[in-house]
Amino acid sequence: MTVVGIVLVCHSAKLAEGVKELAAQVAAGALRIAVAGGLDRVPATGAADATLGTDAMLVLRAIEEVWSEDGVLVLMDLGSAVLSAEMALDLLPEERRGRVRLVAAPFVEGAVAAAVAASLGDPLERVADEAGAALGAKVAQLVPRQTDAGATPGATTPTQGPERPGAQPQAERPPAAGTTGPAEAIPPAGPALRLTIATRLGLHARPAALLVRTAAGFDADVTVADVTGGRGPVSARSLNAVATLGARFGDELLLRATGPQAEEALAAITRLAGDGFGEPGEARPTGPPGPEAGLRGAVATDEVTPLAAPPAPGTVLHGLPGSPGVAVAEAHRLRPAPVEVPDGRPGEPDAEWSALQRALDAARHEIGRARAAAAARAGEYDAAIFDAHLLFLEDAALLAPARAGVMEGGKSAARSWADAVAAAAAEWEALDDPYLRARAGDLRNVGDQVLRLLLGLS
Numbered sequence: 001m002t003v004v005g006i007v008l009v010c011h012s013a014k015l016a017e018g019v020k021e022l023a024a025q026v027a028a029g030a031l032r033i034a035v036a037g038g039l040d041r042v043p044a045t046g047a048a049d050a051t052l053g054t055d056a057m058l059v060l061r062a063i064e065e066v067w068s069e070d071g072v073l074v075l076m077d078l079g080s081a082v083l084s085a086e087m088a089l090d091l092l093p094e095e096r097r098g099r100v101r102l103v104a105a106p107f108v109e110g111a112v113a114a115a116v117a118a119s120l121g122d123p124l125e126r127v128a129d130e131a132g133a134a135l136g137a138k139v140a141q142l143v144p145r146q147t148d149a150g151a152t153p154g155a156t157t158p159t160q161g162p163e164r165p166g167a168q169p170q171a172e173r174p175p176a177a178g179t180t181g182p183a184e185a186i187p188p189a190g191p192a193l194r195l196t197i198a199t200r201l202g203l204h205a206r207p208a209a210l211l212v213r214t215a216a217g218f219d220a221d222v223t224v225a226d227v228t229g230g231r232g233p234v235s236a237r238s239l240n241a242v243a244t245l246g247a248r249f250g251d252e253l254l255l256r257a258t259g260p261q262a263e264e265a266l267a268a269i270t271r272l273a274g275d276g277f278g279e280p281g282e283a284r285p286t287g288p289p290g291p292e293a294g295l296r297g298a299v300a301t302d303e304v305t306p307l308a309a310p311p312a313p314g315t316v317l318h319g320l321p322g323s324p325g326v327a328v329a330e331a332h333r334l335r336p337a338p339v340e341v342p343d344g345r346p347g348e349p350d351a352e353w354s355a356l357q358r359a360l361d362a363a364r365h366e367i368g369r370a371r372a373a374a375a376a377r378a379g380e381y382d383a384a385i386f387d388a389h390l391l392f393l394e395d396a397a398l399l400a401p402a403r404a405g406v407m408e409g410g411k412s413a414a415r416s417w418a419d420a421v422a423a424a425a426a427e428w429e430a431l432d433d434p435y436l437r438a439r440a441g442d443l444r445n446v447g448d449q450v451l452r453l454l455l456g457l458s
Contacts, residue, residue: 004118004127005032005066008111009059009076009085011052013037019108023115026209031119032066036084054081059088063100071099071124073114075131077107101128109134116209120216120237130238190258193266194227199279202248207277211242214268220259222269227252236269338444339418339451346412353406356413359454360393366449367393388439392446397424414454421447 006023010016016037024031036058039051054076063072074089076082085102092100101124103110110131117130197203203211215222215236224242225232228251234242236255247253257265272278311317346352371386392398398420405416425440425447451457 002070002121002123003030003032003068004070004122004124005034005063005068005072006111006114006118006127007059007062007066007072007074007085008033008035008037008107009054009062009074009081010035010037010107011054011077011079011081015077019111022108023111026112027115027119028209028213031115032068033115034062034065036062054084056084056087056091059084060091063088063092067096069099071101071127073118073124073127073131074100074102075105075107075110075114076102099124103128103131105131106135109138116212117238120212122237190256191263191266193255193257193270195253195255195270195273197247197249197251197253198273199276200249201279202251203242203245203253203277207279208242210272210278211269212237214272215265218257218259218261218265218268220257220262220265222255222257222262222265225254227254336445336448339448339455339457341412341414341418341451342455344412346406346410346415349407352413352416353403356402356406356417356450356454359413359417359450362453363446363450364390364393366453367446389442389446392443393450395424398447414451417447417450417454 008016008019008023010019013035014037016035020033020035024033036054038058039053039055059074063074066072074085076085082102089097089100089102103114105114105128113134114127114131117127122130199207211224222236223233224236224245225234226245226247229246229248231245233254233256234245236242255266255269257263259265347355367386367389371383371390374386375383398417401423402413402416402420405411405419406413409416411419421443425443429440
């Protein structure tokens with residue numbers, strides 16, 4: 001099997017390690033991947049130094065760590081990372097230089113796409129092409145859908161230029177096997193499969209990667225087209241191509257396969273789709289796609305799901321305890337009352353702002369503890385909701401107007417923060433997507449948590 005090594009060159013050692021972890025999880029296959037982040041390693045422990053920068057010798061050691069006769073792909077973040085990688089290439093023995101490719105690809109997206117391609121055993125050129133085209137999926141999500149069946153925003157935009165003298169520019173290379181084409185290009189032969197995307201967020205990166213790995217596990221050439229969106233067919237071996245289809249909840253996919261294991265491949269994909277492409281149950285709407293299912297971010301219905309019937313007597317309910325002990329009583333849903341901001345003359349602006357900063361830090365500590373407890377009891381997936389809560393505390397859309405209210409508007413810290421949260425929550429509530437609108441409640445809860453700490457109510 002072809003094994004291509006991957007090197008990530010980044011100014012930040014922590015960022016490089018994080019991208020490596022992300023790429024390895026998405027690829028979920030055998031990988032040779034190494035990082036060259038920061039300026040050095042701490043001699044006593046070997047841990048990454050916090051000093052930002054890049055070092056050609058670290059890049060050279062990383063290339064040697066993942067060396068393969070099948071080649072090594074090097075991705076860089078910016079500036080001196082490119083220079084360090086080029087210098088490391090010059091330091092390699094001459095007979096090895098031709099097997100190393102420096103690719104002008106987006107750092108995070110390129111690493112994920114390259115890792116998936118490498119885990120499938122693709123050759124170096126294909127891995128490089130996948131990395132270079134990695135922005136196509138993001139462009140497809142952010143650019144409005146085209147009515148022209150053959151138009152795929154970003155899918156054919158060259159994102160990779162000449163890396164070294166003698167390298168062929170991306171625009172002159174033949175298109176990769178995953179490049180999208182007109183719908184009528186679907187091969188007429190071979191068994192076919194039609195299925196409807198039933199996951200709320202559509203065929204995003206994680207389920208797309210599962211589809212790619214499933215299709216690649218059989219001796220068959222599988223193509224997939226989004227019939228609803230008029231995109232494809234594309235190779236089911238390409239993460240970029242599958243994700244760039246932009247298939248959303250309610251879209252109908254048409255898959256065809258040829259080769260000795262064509263029927264087995266489609267059967268495996270059918271099972272994968274039946275399992276919701278690996279998405280958790282809450283990401284699978286229970287109702288059929290509504291008339292707006294093809295719109296970006298839309299879901300099946302805007303109605304509130306009715307409560308389920310009470311469980312039968314003797315049914316054991318499993319959950320996470322809120323506190324030690326046992327209580328037997330009628331259950332009531334706790335609805336915290338909103339925090340009332342007191343009227344009164346504010347203090348000095350600097351003191352008010354410092355008080356808000358302390359409340360934000362205290363809230364960050366509380367949320368961090370709640371996240372750790374949830375992760376220990378329920379797992380990382382459920383605990384990840386707290387990551388969004390932590391981001392609220394760092395959001396400039398909240399902090400900037402809150403600071404302006406204190407420093408320029410003559411308001412108290414509590415009033416400025418409450419006004420900023422209310423304005424941001426109103427923007428969430430004005431969105432068309434019910435899933436996104438519901439995030440306004442999360443924001444208000446975090447806002448009230450900060451207010452309680454600021455006012456000494458908790």
